[in-house]
Amino acid sequence: MTLESKECEEIVSAATDEELVRRSKEDDERAFGELVSRYESKVYSLALRMVRNPEDAEDVLQDTFLRAYRGIKSFQGASTFSTWIYRITANSALMRLRKKQLPTVSIEDQDERETPVNIADWTPGPADQLMTQELQQEMDAAIESLPPEFQQVFILRDVEEKSNAEVAEILDLSVAAVKSRLHRARLKVRNRLSTYFSDSEKPKRRAMGAH
């Protein structure tokens, strides 16, 4: 590597996202390459959480950066690059999920309790003591059972730990809509885990893979 290219690489890696976006718009391939390096693992991780298998997640990753590459010149910078790339990821993952989604019962019809109904308390003990491989599968299945639009809100907010405002920006929703979907998604996921814990209480250990 020549000294010149090494210096050039250091300049690129020290640049802000905004600077890299500006240079990418001017066809600076190295700048776009740096944006890819900075965000590819975050995009992949979000994609994997949303589509839940590595092959689809890689397709979403490639689709996301292809769209970003094609669209960078028209990216106005009203949001940050990170919000923009997450939005593309979420849209790409959503399209894939919709293609695969089995018909689900509308979330509107479910879990609409007006009063509490004696939920068994399965909460004593720290989270890491409850965690088993079987529980992790149940947690994934709980997310999967949500309609895709609710899965997205739940994953971004409660798994990726983004704020309501960030989720609203990424999904192009109002904050009120994010909060409403989040509330319903949380209750539905919780109800599924409550069922899991109350079932697994009876025969103390359920056979692995049994449903």
Next chain:
Amino acid sequence: MLTCKEVLESLSDYLDADMKEDIINEMKKHIGSCSDCRAEFDTLTMTLKLYKHEAGEPKAMPVGCHDRLVKVLELEKLRSKGAPPPKMV
């Protein structure tokens, strides 16, 4: 005094501390004295804790994933710089 219905509707905002302080205090008071609502609150809190705990696990890219992405982008670059677009079947 808030009703159980009102508490249930606001549990999510309460968990996020996304409400006015006087309502937070009312919620706290209700949940402290109503065992059903407390179970609702505790199980919801633990659900979110479990997901946050799981989120700590890294979701690493598979081997070769980065190289395949670079290749896809290089092909796109060539295509956009005048190579004929691939025929759509």
